[in-house]
Amino acid sequence: MPASPQQRTTVDLKALSLQQLAEIKQQLDQEIEHLSESFQKLRQAQAKFEECIVTVKKTSDSANEGKDILVPLTSSLYIPGKTTEIDTFMVDVGTGYYVEKDSKSTILFFTNKVNTLKKNLIDLETVVQGKSQNLRAVEEILQEKMQANQANAPQ
């Protein structure tokens, strides 16, 4: 599917007016900007999930069982406590639902998330590349047309 519309636009481009080309360029610019933003956000999400995996691994270490901790009640008030059930985690699965999981399935859950994000990132990258290619083609023809216009002007 991406190949045929691309070809069609390349054929069409030369027939378009300067103004139309400029509009297409602007649109492509916007799309690329939007997609790059999404790309950045996905990367951030991926980093967050990877951090979760590390945290789960660290906390579920059996050496942590029964250790003293300070539990924040407010940002300035803490009460002492002890860690128990070190292998049980509450995972936010989305839309307000939380599921209780042991460390193994928690890590699996986050690993799956990271993998999905990786796949999405690769897909997104190909889309951005395609758009950049289109943009370059439009820019080239835009420049050609402008030069042709300038050459014609003095006569």
Add this chain to the structure above:
Amino acid sequence: MSAPSTDLTQEKQRFELLSQEFENSQKDYSKFIAARQQLEAQLQENKIVQDEFALLKSDAKIYKLTGPVLLPQDKAEATLNVDKRLEFIRGEIKRAETQIADCQKSLESKREELLTLRMKIQGV
């Protein structure tokens, strides 16, 4: 001499009125698009939850965040809830799509009308 000029002012007034309408429709259009995007985000999030529930054992402990508390909920109920929500969102998406299509059509016809009107004004 006076007849065509009043005609022209009338056309101009109509043109202005119409371009105002056109602008309003454009605003509506972007509003509908934003609503559609939000619905898509909700759909995806609920789908993720549905997939996650499908992987869970039937005795898995599920909690629903209601205000500041987590209420326990059994899996069957939670799954049903998410299924229902997905159904609702899909319905809403269909509604939003028809809204968008209608708005697009009205934008198109208004644009054409504006163009012919402008040609008429400039041609006189």
